[in-house]
Amino acid sequence: xxxxxxxxxxxxxxVEFAMSHIGGTWKMPILWRLNKxxxxxxxxxxxxxxxxHKMLTTQLRELEAHGFVTRTVFPVVPxxxxxxxxxxxxxxxxxxxxxxxxxxxxxxxxxxVERTGP
Amino acid sequence: xxxxxxxxxxxxxxVEFAMSHIGGTWKMPILWRLNKxxxxxxxxxxxxxxxxHKMLTTQLRELEAHGFVTRTVFPVVPxxxxxxxxxxxxxxxxxxxxxxxxxxxxxxxxxxVERTGP
DNA sequence: CCGTATCCTGGTTGATACTG
DNA sequence: CAGTATCAACCAGGATACGG
Numbered sequence: 253x254x255x256x257x258x259x260x261x262x263x264x265x266x267v268e269f270a271m272s273h274i275g276g277t278w279k280m281p282i283l284w285r286l287n288k289x290x291x292x293x294x295x296x297x298x299x300x301x302x303x304x305h306k307m308l309t310t311q312l313r314e315l316e317a318h319g320f321v322t323r324t325v326f327p328v329v330p331x332x333x334x335x336x337x338x339x340x341x342x343x344x345x346x347x348x349x350x351x352x353x354x355x356x357x358x359x360x361x362x363x364x365v366e367r368t369g370p
Numbered sequence: 371x372x373x374x375x376x377x378x379x380x381x382x383x384x385v386e387f388a389m390s391h392i393g394g395t396w397k398m399p400i401l402w403r404l405n406k407x408x409x410x411x412x413x414x415x416x417x418x419x420x421x422x423h424k425m426l427t428t429q430l431r432e433l434e435a436h437g438f439v440t441r442t443v444f445p446v447v448p449x450x451x452x453x454x455x456x457x458x459x460x461x462x463x464x465x466x467x468x469x470x471x472x473x474x475x476x477x478x479x480x481x482x483v484e485r486t487g488p
Numbered sequence: 489c490c491g492t493a494t495c496c497t498g499g500t501t502g503a504t505a506c507t508g
Numbered sequence: 509c510a511g512t513a514t515c516a517a518c519c520a521g522g523a524t525a526c527g528g
Contacts, residue, residue, distance in 0.1 A: 254484040255420070256477075264420055267398050267466060269482075270473030275393070276500095280385050293510055302373070302382055304502055309511060330509040331508085343475070348385060350468040355388030357461070359374075364387075366372040394520085411490060422522055427491060448489040449528085 270347075273318055278303055278311045280348050286321060286337040287345050293333050320344060388465075391436055396421055396429045398466050404439060404455040405463050411451050438462060 255264045263269045274280055278300070285291065285299050297308055312335060315321045320341035326332040359366075373382045381387045392398055396418070403409065403417055415426055430453060433439045438459035444450035477484075 256482060256484050258480070258482055264395070265399060266470045266473030266477060266484075267402075268395060268473075269477060270469050271393070273476060274472075275389070277382070277386060281383060284385075305511085306503085306513095307501070310501095325510090329508090331511085333510060344472070347468055347472045350465055351388050352384045354392075354462070354465045355384030355386075358391060359384060359387060362376070364374060364376055366374050366384075423491085424493095424523085425521065428521095443490090446489095447528095449491085451490065 273320075274344055274347065276311070278307055279315060279320075280344070280351075282308075282311060282315065283320060283337060283341055283344050284348055286335055287342065290334055290336045293335070296335065315341070391438075392462055392465065394429070396425055397433060397438075398462070398469070400426075400429060400433065401438060401455060401459055401462050402466055404453055405460060408452055408454045410453070414453065433459070 255262060257263075258269070261272075263272070274283070281300060282296065285296060291299070293308070293312075296312075297303070297305070300308065303311075312321065312323070316323050318340075319338055322336045322338055324334040324336065326334070373380060375381075376387070379390075381390070392401070399418055400414065403414060409417070411426070411430075414430075415421070415423070418426065421429075430439065430441070434441050436458075437456055440454045440456055442452045442454065444452070
C-alpha cells in the first residue's frame with residue numbers, strides 16, 4: 253500500500269483517503285438524510301439532535317467543498333438555505349449501506365437493540 | 371436513526387458503532403494485512419512503516435478484544451507472538467474493499483496516483 | 489522481541505456569544 | 509434563520525524510557 257500526498261497531507265492508503273472525505277461522526281448521517289430529501293439547515297438540525305450548530309455548519313461546508321452536496325441560498329428574510337445531495341454524493345450511499353449493514357450485524361451479535369420509541 | 375448505549379458510551383447510529391470497531395487510521399490496514407497472512411508483531415510493524423510502536427500494540431489489543439484477531443504467544447526467548455485474523459475479522463474485509471474502491475474512485479477523479487517505486 | 493507506562497503535543501469539538 | 513468567532517476541554521497519538 254504505497255502512500256501519497258494530496259493538498260499537503262500524507263495519506264497511507266485509499267481507505268484513509270476515502271475516510272477523510274466521508275468519515276467523522278457526522279458526514280455520513282448528513283448524506284444519509286439528504287439522500288432521502290432536500291433539506292434546509294434547520295430541518296437537518298432537527299433530524300440530527302446531537303450535532304452542534306458549529307459542527308453542522310463546518311461539516312456541510314466540507315461536504316460542499318468536496319462536491320457531495322450543493323448549497324442554495326434564497327435571498328429572503330429570514331434566510332432560507334437548502335442543501336441537496338449531488339450525483340457524486342449519491343455514490344457514497346452504497347458505501348454507507350455497507351458499513352451500516354456491518355454495524356447492524358455487530359449489534360445483533362452483541363444483542364443490542366436500537367431504541368424504537370421516545 | 372435512534373441512538374443506543376453500549377458499554378457506557380452513546381452511539382447515534384449503526385455506522386458510528388461499526389466505525390468504533392474498525393475505524394481509526396490503523397485497524398483496517400492491520401486487518402487487510404492479516405487477511406493475507408499470519409504475521410508476528412515485528413512483521414506487521416515492517417509492513418506498516420508509519421505506525422508507532424504504541425499504536426500498533428493498542429490497536430492489536432482492541433482488535434483482539436473485539437474478536438477480529440487472535441494473539442498467540444510462543445514461550446521462547448526472545449519472545450515470538452503471532453497475530454491471526456479470525457472468521458469474524460474476515461467479515462470486515464468486504465467492508466474494507468467497498469471503502470477502498472470508493473477511495474480509489476475519488477483519487478481517480480482528482481488525478482491522484484499512488485507512488486509505485488521507492 | 490515484544491509490551492507497558494509516562495509525559496506531552498496538537499487537532500477536534502462543544503459552549504457561548506455576536507452578526508446580517 | 510443561518511452563519512461566524514472565540515475560547516476552553518478533551519482525547520488521539522507520538523516520543524521516550526523501562527521491563528520481562
